Amino acid sequence: MMYGPHGGFFFLGPLVFFGLLVLLVLFVLLAVALMRKRGGFDRAQLMAQRFANGPSATASxxxxxxxxxxxxxxxxxxYQTRRSVLRGERTQExxxxxxxxxxxxxxxxPPTS
Known part of the structure; x- marks a missing residue:
């Protein structure tokens, strides 16, 4: 005997969807944890490496x-005045x-007449 259009198993659709969603979230969290443990996801270190050998603020x-x-x-x-200010060579006010x-x-x- 059939129970509805899906044979009584209509409740499995949302369960499968949310189950796959939970598995996806767990996979992403596991990947992030592994990257951090290996040291490949340190944003501060990446930014420091990027700007370590870059031009100084004055040169820029x-x-x-x-x-x-x-x-x-x-x-x-x-141009000369501003360049001397940047270089700290300001001599005159x-x-x-x-x-x-x-x-x-x-x-x-005066009023006109």
Whole structure:
């Protein structure tokens, strides 16, 4: 005698799905644990190796500054000033900033007749 359209075994569908899902999660966790145990999954160590022999921050900043000068974004005086600041060779103080806009003293316009 049949019990429903699946012969009474309709409850096995979700059980099989969740069983396979649990097996997949266990497999991933096992793989991660093995990678960590072997030392092949240390993110901090990978980042340290990547940047150990890279350019210093000053060299990187100087190359960006040189690119800006080459594109004409800054003039020669500005380039030399900024490069000396990066290298720690600053010898003179920068000029004072201009006064804020709107603070200039103006005389009133006389009325016209």
């Amino acid at each position: 900043a100087e190359s960006i500054l040189a690119e800006r000068f080459a594109r004409g974004e800054i003039d020669a005086e500005d 920068p000029p004072p900033p201009p006064p804020p806009v709107g603070t200039e003293k103006t005389e009133p316009i």
